[in-house]
Every structure is written in structure tokens, then in C-alpha cells.
Amino acid sequence: MTEANNIFNAVPCTFCGCLCDDIIIEVDGNRIVKNTNGCAISKERFIGHAENRCLEPTVSGKTVSLEKAIERAVEIITSSKRLLIYGLSSTENDAQREAYRLAELTGSVVDNTTSVCHGPTILGAQESGEATSSLAEVRHRSDLVIYWGANPAAAHPRHIPHYIRQPGEYIKDPKNDRKIWLIDIRETTTARMVDRFIRIEPRTDLEVIQTLRALIRGHKLDVSQVGGISIADLEEIAIAMKSAKYGTLFFGLGLTQSWGRHRNIDAAIRLIQDLNAHTKWGLLPMRGHYNVSGANKTSTWVTGYPYAVDFARGYPRFSPGEYTAVDMLARGEADALLNIAADPVAHFPRSAVSHLTKIPVINIDPKINMTSQVAEVNIPAAIAGIECDGAATRMDGLPLYLRKVIEPPEGVIPDRDILRMIIKSLEKVMK
Template identity: 60%
Template sequence: MSQKISDVVCPFCGCLCDDIVLRLEDGKIIENRNGCAISKAKFLNHLQDRLLTPTIRSAEGVHECDLDAALEEATTILSEACRPLIYGLSSTENDAHREAYHIAELLGGVVDNTSSVCHGPSLLGVQESGEPHGALTEVRNRADLVIYWGCNPVHAHPRHISRFVTAAGEFVREPRKEREIWVIDVRETATSRLANHFINVEIGSDLEVLSVLRSLVKQRRVDVSQVGGVRVSRLHEMAERMKAARYGVLFYGLGLTQSRGRHRNVDAAIRLLQDLNEFGKWNIIPMRGHFNVAGANKTCTWTTGFPFSVDFSRGYPRYQPGEYSAVDLLQRGEADVLMNIAADPCAHLPVDAVRSLKSIPIINLDPKRNLTSTIATVNIPTAQSGIESDGVAVRMDGLPLYLKKVTEPPVGVLPDRDILRMIRERLEAGP
């Protein structure tokens, strides 16, 4: 039977493109219209490299088991832990988050999401200085100046530019004539090559460049001729262009959040935009990577009061990035169990954190085989959010979008939220 499903949200990157059209034949996805190359690969290959059966690792090796046995083993490991860490959450939907926070609270553990190793500094910068935030559709409708700082959307968010920057909007009918793109980065990229202006800054000099830009916007005297490898006259040109913008937006990526200065860079960028808001309308939007990492920050804030790195060991939520962040807990050898949900920490965390992971039990919930699944004590396969299960995710600009279930998961495979609910119920029931 042939089936066409329209207005599907792509569950890959923080753009959450909501115009995907899928064609299915007998329940199998055979075509993805409107999606970028990454989206096509995600939908068309969703059945490849799957974890299909729960497994438990013991002294005798890894053996397959039924879901009940895997849940029992996971519950036993978690209830015996002194300092359990619950991590991931950025590639699953919001209802799964709720269950994860509940489990962290029940156990007196720590819950952290992947933003602690990507846009965590953005959240700290926002807590310091506020957030002049706007919607992506407003960018398309109104922006006459777009700045990409420390990011390369052509590769990481392939439809970001075509959907929101080079597309015509309500008040910008001819974007190629009426809208300018500036790119600030440490090297030439695919994005800088299609920009109107490219400013090549030295590695680790973002804070100095932002500070000088701010001085120039405020018409203060700058006593140097060059900063961060950029001539001050060039920065003066940029400052004047920014002041002349009717509606400007600064998109920024890990080039800003993970270079020297980190949250101070974001703080400086926000303060620059606050100054520019005296002249025109300016917003700042982080280029979020995983499709629901923004959702993980929102649900964590709604539920615990804090966006990531939350510790429940005293029975109430405490927040201390750098102390309760997953990397720090692991590097100190403090976490004695990891429950990983929809992430691959063994592939992405620093080597000493991964070394620590190899010495503790890991309960891994993921649809696919990955590096973490190869060393996990318990693997529980899950459905892919936005393809095999529905739910809500949050776009990089904070807009919540409904993810559709477009096909059935493999037999016996359940969504993250159901697996987590079952673990939570077993923990509540006690031994």
C-alpha cells in the first residue's frame, strides 16, 4: 500500500524542518522530499544498524534477553548506585525527559544533557546577560543583516540558509539584494564562501573582537590598529553596518561557545546586541545541533529550575556546571552508574571521561548500535523519536513542534518514554 505523509518534522538538527514529505510503500519509507542529504539518510536508513534485542553483559559475556529481564537488571543496577548519572536526552522527545528527571529525583542522582559539552556556555551567558531572542520566521520576514559567528550551517544545518536567510519573506521580497550575510570564523568555510563579507579572526580571539566591536558601536576610541588578526578599520565598517541594520540577527555556534572565553564570549555577544538595540532590532539565536537539545534545556528548566547539570543528591535540585556536568563527574571518577538516553557519550566525551565510563555499569537506551552500546552492561533498544514514535521537540529558536510517528518501530521496540516509565515504576515499587 502506498502512502504519502506531509508536514513531517525532520528529527535531526535544531532547524526541525517541518515541511518534509515522505512516501511509504507497505510501511517502509522510500522517499523523502524537501529534506537535505542528512535528512534523507536519517529517514531512508532508519532501519540500519539497529539494536533489536535487549542485551545484558555478564562475566560470561553479552547475551540477548527479553525486555523484562533487561528492565530488571537496569533497575537493580540503578537502585544499588550511590552516584548515578543520567545523561543524553537531546535526541529524544520531551515526554521521555519528564521520566528521566523523575528517575534522577527518585535515585538522588545527577541528570545532565548534551548541552553541557556544546551550548552550555550559551546558557550561562544568557543567565548572566538576558537573551534578545526572536523567531527564525521573523529572520526570514524581516532581517536585512544576518551574521554567522563560529558556525558553518552549510554543513551542519544544511537548510538553515535556504529556509530562513536566502528565502523571501513578508518584508524582504528580494533577499539577495536586500539582505547581507557576514561570517566571522577562524577559517574559510562553505558558509563564508557564500557570504557577502567574511572576517577571519585568530583562534581564541572572539572575546577581544566582540569587545572592540562594542567599543566601536559606542563610538569609543580604540588605541590599537588590529585585534584578533583583524584591522580595526574593518571592524569599524562592520560596526557601522550593524548600527545601520533595521533588523539584525546573530547566529552563533560552537566556534564561539567552545573557544577561549566560552560563556564570556556569549555574554559579550549579547551585550553587543543590547547596545545595537538602541539603533535597530537585534536578536541572537544559537545554532543548536541535536534536534531536541533546546527541548532538553527547556524541560529541565521547567521541571528542576535549571537547564542542565542538575544534582538531586540532597533531595532537591542543585545546579553547578563544572561540578555536576557529566564530563566532570566522570573525570573525577564520581559517577558509579551511567544511564544513557539517546546519545553516544563514548564517541563524544573526552578520553579520560570515556576511560571512567569503561569502569562503571552503563544502561544504554538507543535505537542504534554505537560506541556506547558496545561497552554497555544493559542495552535496551528504543524507537526513533520523530519516525517511529511521536512527541514534541523544540527548535533552535524555542518553538515547540509536534513530531509525527510515520511508521511502526521494529517488533517489541518501544519509545524511550515507555522504557523510562517502566524503569521508574519498578524503582518506585522497590525490591
């Protein structure tokens, strides 16, 4: 850690899965005054860290002490028969590990936000494996980079400028030696940053991928177009993919959330595997929350499974579609929710949200969010990577150490410590 005159160098940014770790943060007293190198969102995250904060614990809207809030949380947990623990992607690994311990202790379900972002990516990999890539390797070697159903300009603002449109050891001139393409149903801002935009019809991703696979395998197809692209164009794309030296496919929620879900990913993985018979290709999901990769990793080493884990029987079981948060809520199965570092009220579909307004909710978050509005218990938390340290995992699997650059507001503690307090009280009650 380098720290001089309240300037912190090489700070990882805890916004998106890029975890850019070249951020320079300048602190003046108890304020962050400058974020150098960060994208617009990163700047908002660091400089605006004090805005819209939840500063005091509340129970049913009334301010209480932390101990009182924990006490009520423990009451909710012990009187619940089917607790759902959810969130965890915008916090550091230790908090996640405590959440699994709590789930095990209480026989609950624990799910992270993967289920509504790259859950289908994992399901696809369970069908077919996963030939991945890494950001350094892409920078040094990749001469053809394709984004599919991803909009990094909005969601991962430095992905292209910081990692991809950069010279590498074997790509000296990133403008000419490396081609960047975008395939999407919408001409997004990213379309303006790439060398070529290919528009496909909504709900045709799977067909287009399978067509490319067929063409790459040398089959002739007797149709004139697929997904709004002519076969001639698709043939030309297939040839370009086969003749790249090192290709990379970055894919986003445009593939995982759309028509076909995991089948899209399964096909994309097989496409990459097929291409490896000709040349070198890898793929990487554009992970959104900065530590959603970490949530999958910690969940996997602790429970054996990456998300959607149920401890009702005293050991972990995995069943996406059953123990995933949206399904648990939409079925009306969860009778209490412990939400950590996520905002399901803002991000879940209506009937799932409607159920969670009917059950007691414990919400742990640094900020006031929509879930705070419906939660019975709100407990403020320190912001990981700004107000407390920890570890997180970049979208390509690289672990990074997060910094504490400033003290949290008075009385506010990290997620992991809040969870430890809950566990400790529970252990007393359960004895």
C-alpha cells in the same frame, strides 16, 4: 496530520535544531522510501532509519528479554550511590520528563547534551539576559544576518536555504535586500554560501566582540588590528551593524566551545543589547540536536534549571562544572551511567570516557553506537519523530509535534516507555 497513500506531509525532521517541518515522507510497507525537501542528513536519517539498529536488548553482550534488561538496569541503579543520567537531546519531551522523574526518585544527577554544546550560552545568559530572535522574524525583516563560529552548511544544512535566503514580507529580494556574513576562524563550506567571509584568528573571539562593542559605543582604540582584522575593517563592520534595520546574530559552537567559553557569549549578548540602543538586533544559538532546546525547556519547567541538575538531596540543585556530565565522569564521581539518546563515548574527552568504561552503563538508543560497545545493558528504542510521536522544540523556541510515520521494529518501544518501565520496577523495589 495528513496521511494519504502512506504519504505524510508537513513532517518535522528530527535531525538538527532547525526542525524543518515541511518534509514529505513516503512509506512503502515497513520501509521509508522517500524524503522530499529534507537535506542530505535528513534523508539519511529517515531513509537509513533501519540501518545499524540495535534490535534486541542485551546484558553483557548477551541477548535477553526486555524485562530481563530492565531488571538488570534496575539492579545497577539501586546499587549505585551516584547515578548519572545523561543524553536526552535526541529524543522527545516526554522521555525527558520521565528521566527527571527517575532522577528525583533515585537522587541522581541528570544532565543533557547542552553541557557540551550551548551550556556556555546559558551561562552567558545568566550573566546578561538574552535578546533573542525568531526564524520567521528574521526571514521577514532581517537585512543583515551574521553567523559567528557556526557552520550551517555542515550542521544545519537548510538553515540558510530554507529560513534565511528566502523572501519575507519586508525583504522581497533575499539576494539583495539581505546580507549574510560569516565570521569564523576557518573558511568553511558556509563561507561559500554567504555574501562575505571574515576570518579571525583562533582564540580571539572575545577580543573581537569587545572591540566591536567599544567601536559601536564610539570609543577610539589605539591598536591597528584585533584578531587579525584591521581596526579600519572593524570600524566598517561596526557601522554596518549599527545601520542595519534588523540584524540577527546566529552563533555556534565556535563561540561556546572555544577559548573564553561563556565569556564569549556574555560579550555577544551585551553586543546585541548595545546595538538595540541604535537599531533592532537579536541573536540565536544554532542548537544542534533537534530537541536540545526541548531538553532545556522540560528540565527548566520540571526542575527549575536547564541542565546539570542534582537530586541527591531530594530536590533539584544546579551547578554547571559540578553536575555536568564530563566533570562528573572526569572526577570519577559517577558510579553508574544511564545514557539516553546520546553517545558520550564518541563525544566526550578521553579521561571522561575512560571513567565510564569502568562503571556499569545502561544505554538506551535506537542504533548501535560507540556507547553500546561499552555498555553492560543495551536497550533498543524507537526513533522519536519516525517510529513514535512526541513534541520537540526548534532552536528559536517553537514547539512542534513529531510524527510517527512507521512502526518500530518488533518489540522495540519508545524511550519514554522504557523509562516508565524502569521507574515502575524501581518503585516496587524501593517500597
